[in-house]
Amino acid sequence: MIGRISGILLDKTPPQVLVDCNGVGYEVDVPMSTFYNLPHTGEKVVLFTHLTVREDAHLLFGFGSASERALFRQLIKITGIGARIALAILSGMSVAELSQAVTLQETGRLVKVPGIGKKTAERLLLELKGKVGADLGTVAGVVRDDAQTDVLNALVALGYSDKEALAATKNMPAGASVSDGIKFALKALSKG
Structure with missing residues (x-):
C-alpha cells in the first residue's frame, strides 16, 4: 500500500x-x-x-490531510459508492461539513453533490452515522466551552437526538453552568 x-x-x-x-x-x-x-x-x-x-x-x-483520506476510505466502504463519487463528495464538502451533515442527518447538503440523489444521500447518512460525525463540541466551526459540550452530551444521554440537542443549546447563554444549561435546554425543548 x-x-x-x-x-x-x-x-x-x-x-x-x-x-x-x-x-x-x-x-x-x-x-x-x-x-x-x-x-x-x-x-x-x-x-x-x-x-x-x-x-x-x-x-x-x-x-491534503489524513482526515480527508480517512473519510474517503469510509465512503468507499458503502455499497454503491465508488471512488469517483467519494471524490465528488469530498470535492463538494469539507470533512467538517460532511461530519456536520451526518450528525444533523441533513440530506439536502448531500443531494447538491453531482451524482448523489435523495436515496443515496439517505443511505450515506445512515451508513455513516456513528462512524463519522461532528464532535458535539465543535459543530459548524463553533468551538463550544466545556459546559456547553457537557450539556449537549447530557441531552443526548437523555435520549434527544444530536440535532435536537444542538438546536436546544444554540441560544444558550455563554458562561452558563452545566445545570443552568440543562435547564435552559430543557425549557427550549419543551417549547419546541
Missing part, C-alpha cells in the same frame, strides 16, 4: 496531478478541496494516498 507520497508537483489537470518522486511520476486523482490547496507546479508537495487495485487498473488517490 502506498500511504503517502512526497515529491515535486509536475502537472495539475483537474482532478489529476502528476507528482515526481525521485524520477518516478505518479498520477494521482485528488478531490477539488485538495486540488485548490496545492502549491504551484515545480514546488514540493506531500499527499496522503489511497491505492485501489482493480483487474484493469491501479488507481492512486491523494488527499
Whole structure:
C-alpha cells in the first residue's frame, strides 16, 4: 500500500496531478478541496494516498490531510459508492461539513453533490452515522466551552437526538453552568 507520497508537483489537470518522486511520476486523482490547496507546479508537495487495485487498473488517490483520506476510505466502504463519487463528495464538502451533515442527518447538503440523489444521500447518512460525525463540541466551526459540550452530551444521554440537542443549546447563554444549561435546554425543548 502506498500511504503517502512526497515529491515535486509536475502537472495539475483537474482532478489529476502528476507528482515526481525521485524520477518516478505518479498520477494521482485528488478531490477539488485538495486540488485548490496545492502549491504551484515545480514546488514540493506531500499527499496522503489511497491505492485501489482493480483487474484493469491501479488507481492512486491523494488527499491534503489524513482526515480527508480517512473519510474517503469510509465512503468507499458503502455499497454503491465508488471512488469517483467519494471524490465528488469530498470535492463538494469539507470533512467538517460532511461530519456536520451526518450528525444533523441533513440530506439536502448531500443531494447538491453531482451524482448523489435523495436515496443515496439517505443511505450515506445512515451508513455513516456513528462512524463519522461532528464532535458535539465543535459543530459548524463553533468551538463550544466545556459546559456547553457537557450539556449537549447530557441531552443526548437523555435520549434527544444530536440535532435536537444542538438546536436546544444554540441560544444558550455563554458562561452558563452545566445545570443552568440543562435547564435552559430543557425549557427550549419543551417549547419546541
